[in-house]
Amino acid sequence: DSGVTQTPKHLITATGQRVTLRCSPRSGDLSVYWYQQSLDQGLQFLIHYYNGEERAKGNILERFSAQQFPDLHSELNLSSLELGDSALYFCASSVGHQNTEAFFGQGTRLTVV
Amino acid sequence: DAKTTQPNSMESNEEEPVHLPCNHSTISGTDYIHWYRQLPSQGPEYVIHGLTSNVNNRMASLAIAEDRKSSTLILHRATLRDAAVYYCILRDGGSNSGYALNFGKGTSLLVTP
Numbered sequence: 001d002s003g004v005t006q007t008p009k010h011l012i013t014a015t016g017q018r019v020t021l022r023c024s025p026r027s028g029d030l031s032v033y034w035y036q037q038s039l040d041q042g043l044q045f046l047i048h049y050y051n052g053e054e055r056a057k058g059n060i061l062e063r064f065s066a067q068q069f070p071d072l073h074s075e076l077n078l079s080s081l082e083l084g085d086s087a088l089y090f091c092a093s094s095v096g097h098q099n100t101e102a103f104f105g106q107g108t109r110l111t112v113v
Numbered sequence: 114d115a116k117t118t119q120p121n122s123m124e125s126n127e128e129e130p131v132h133l134p135c136n137h138s139t140i141s142g143t144d145y146i147h148w149y150r151q152l153p154s155q156g157p158e159y160v161i162h163g164l165t166s167n168v169n170n171r172m173a174s175l176a177i178a179e180d181r182k183s184s185t186l187i188l189h190r191a192t193l194r195d196a197a198v199y200y201c202i203l204r205d206g207g208s209n210s211g212y213a214l215n216f217g218k219g220t221s222l223l224v225t226p
Contacts, residue, residue: 002156002158004156033213033214035216042216042217042218043151043157043200043214043216044216045213045214045215045216048213056213058213090156090157092156092157101159101162102159102214103159104156104157104158105156106155106156107155107156
């Protein structure tokens with residue numbers, strides 16, 4: 001158990017819909033990272049938040065957004081969903097924003113039908 | 114971030130040592146070498162990281178070439194539980210962009226009884 005909690009574990013939704021994925025980082029970790037893993041693209045970095053502020057963006061679509069709340073949990077919002085958004089979405093946390101070890105959650109499997 | 118090259122797959126017998134190679138010929142002086150692994154149906158898991166000297170922890174050893182253009186992850190006695198995809202990732206220690214890891218394809222390790 002990494003200490004990072006992601007909910008829900010599975011999500012099935014229709015095209016065009018909007019969903020919210022939730023991540024609770026390990027106690028004391030200020031950084032939260034979101035990754036997308038699809039079969040053809042591998043693990044792709046989406047976005048990084050540190051203590052409530054956005055720090056870095058990766059290959060995140062404009063239809064996707066995220067935020068980190070004062071209690072440090074984070075949400076990833078995916079809207080106008082397409083079939084190609086079906087993937088595993090992982091959240092990771094680390095203590096700081098420099099070169100420290102990151103801990104990953106078990107992921108949310110999103111299926112868009 | 115500089116690129117890494119790993120074999121697509123490797124096979125090992127249980128209870129034998131495994132040496133997983135990684136080439137990173139364009140590594141810069143501030144790049145740390147990180148290894149993560151991903152077991153089936155789980156999130157990535159930190160294994161080890163280093164800068165110049167060889168490193169050991171309870172999971173594995175990391176041997177870094179003197180010119181730092183390559184490294185080897187060593188599992189001293191492979192178990193069935195070590196079957197996973199192993200990722201070698203370079204991370205700029207001087208970067209302020211957090212832990213935005215660039216996962217490549219990794220090496221899929223098969224461990225046979």
